[in-house]
Amino acid sequence: MSRAWIGAILGLLVSVTVQAADVHDVRLWRAPDHTRVVFDLTGPVEHKLFMLSNPDRIVLDVENTRLKSSLSSLPLTDTPIRQVRSAVREGNDLRIVLDVSAGVDPRSFSLKSNEKAGDRLVLDLYDQRATSVQPEVKKSVTQNNKRDIIIAIDAGHGGEDPGALGPGKRREKDVVMAISREIYALFKAEAGFAPTLIRTGDYYISLKGRRDLARKHQADLFVSIHADAFKRREANGASVYALSTSGATSTAARYLAQRENAADLVGGVRLSDKDDMLAGVLADLSMTSTLDASLQVGAEVLRNVDNVTRLHKRNVEQAGFAVLKSPDIPSILVETGFISNPGEAKKLGTSSYQKKMARAIHAGIKNYLVAHPPSGTLVAWKKAQGGSEYTIARGDTLSGIAQRFNVSMSVLKSTNGLSSSSIRVGQKLTIPAT
Incomplete structure (x- = not known):
């Protein structure tokens, strides 16, 4: 050359x-x-x-x-x-x-x-002198020295990570922030509940950072709100996910977990399959009540969301979502719909639909927590003293509710003045103390 x-x-x-x-x-x-x-x-x-x-x-x-x-x-x-x-x-x-x-x-x-x-x-x-915009939530003492149930509400994505993008440049981070604020307001108005927003504005938080904030706020339950996209525009419907410590329950669940976990790539966080704290704990999740509680609250949310929109999956799916890897806090991820679907994106962008979805998620979480309140809480005390309130969801039967709350059908009927076993979606029942 x-x-x-x-x-x-x-x-x-x-x-x-x-x-x-x-x-x-x-x-x-x-x-x-x-x-x-x-x-x-x-x-x-x-x-x-x-x-x-x-x-x-x-x-x-x-x-x-x-x-x-x-x-x-x-x-x-x-x-x-x-x-x-x-x-x-x-x-x-x-x-x-x-x-x-x-x-x-x-x-x-x-x-x-x-x-x-x-x-x-x-x-x-x-x-250098960081002062949080939102004061740290404490497990506050209320009536009869009983504390509130703390619910960490996590609006997915944020800041430089817009999440999924829908028609008309609709961004997932904006939709889920609006729904999360509605859920926050609903729980804020409930005695015995203390909601906290993980993301209070439009900024990025790592997936591990979201779990850390839930732990800092001493949360009893963590719910992450999303509105994902899929490669097929016709995909539609809401779904609920919990953590899997092994494989995903479906190809779609695995795909979604990979997409959500990749959010850290946008924020500059190195992805890792295991966190230091979790290395010795994930194997023990199946031996604790955390994962079981996550599946139960997820099922209750699904039953209520079914009243608002079509379900993409009728059962709680599981996959390795990094944001759900809190070994001591029951955690679920709610996909409120597919923002990539033109019809669903249009609904997700309206205030009325956001409020409906928030009410359904709130009702599902509240129903679970009323049935299984953490010990030492005002809700647990009220349940022991005079019963609690339950909102009927699609698929409910009076016998199933009686079995779930360990009360007899006759007592449940007499407490609520029912002459038959007929109930309707949205109806509120008083669950007597047992």
Whole structure:
């Protein structure tokens, strides 16, 4: 091979190596304890991060990169960032300067492109004096020194992770946040229940971080709300999932778990099959009541959701959902529908349908907790003193309810003034104390 050819090849390799990347979009989200800035790139880059004082500012130097997006429209309100500016440095490099008004601990990392997102440079500014927007929920003492039942309501996705996308650019993260807030409001109005929202706004939380927040709030139950997409647009219907410690109960459940677990790829969290805490615990889940309780509450939610929409699966499905891997908290994931289905996406986007779905999920969870209240709670005390209330769902029979609550048919009828065994969906029954 001639020297001319070798030189041409080397020149081509050098030109490919030093090809400039573009920042084609810049996005910002505020979380309760940090601010995240994401730079969307056309290719991988090298960068350096450092801080300067008098005045305080964060500096990002990005090699061989051009800014092709505006920094002036970033939502800086309620963040420690006063201003973001840029400059060209040493010919081809980009310098991003963030003027800050409060102490922060900056961290940065690059993310390679994957099936869900392109190359990105992520800058997280953690508050030095982090104060949560939502106060930590305590298992509060109420009537007769009995505590509330704490329900952790997790709106899936958020921030740079929009979740599934439907027709008309409808985003899963917005739909499930609306439904989650409705469920929160319903439980907030109930004596003996203390709901908490895992995600209180539009920001990213890792799957493990969601479980950790539920544990921090001392939750008695965890419910994650979603509205997924499928490769076939005709797929429709709601479903409920619990954790599987072995294989998935169906191909669809496995596919969905893989999609939901991949949410961490968007946020820059390394996926792992096992967490340190769970390594020695997952094998013991089958020997505890946690998984059994998850299946029972999931079945009760399904029965109530069946009153609102078609069910995609009539039984609670199981797969290895990372967000459900809390060994000590009964946990379910509710797919409220397929946002990829045009008809279902239209319904999911309406306030009236969101309220109906929230009421069904709330009724299912409440029915289970009324029947199986955690010890030491106000609900358990009320049940022992004077019974509890149960909402009839599709498929219920009076004999089945009597068996579930361990009461006789005659007592159940007399307590509720029933002359026959006929009941209707939505009817409320008083379950006498046993």
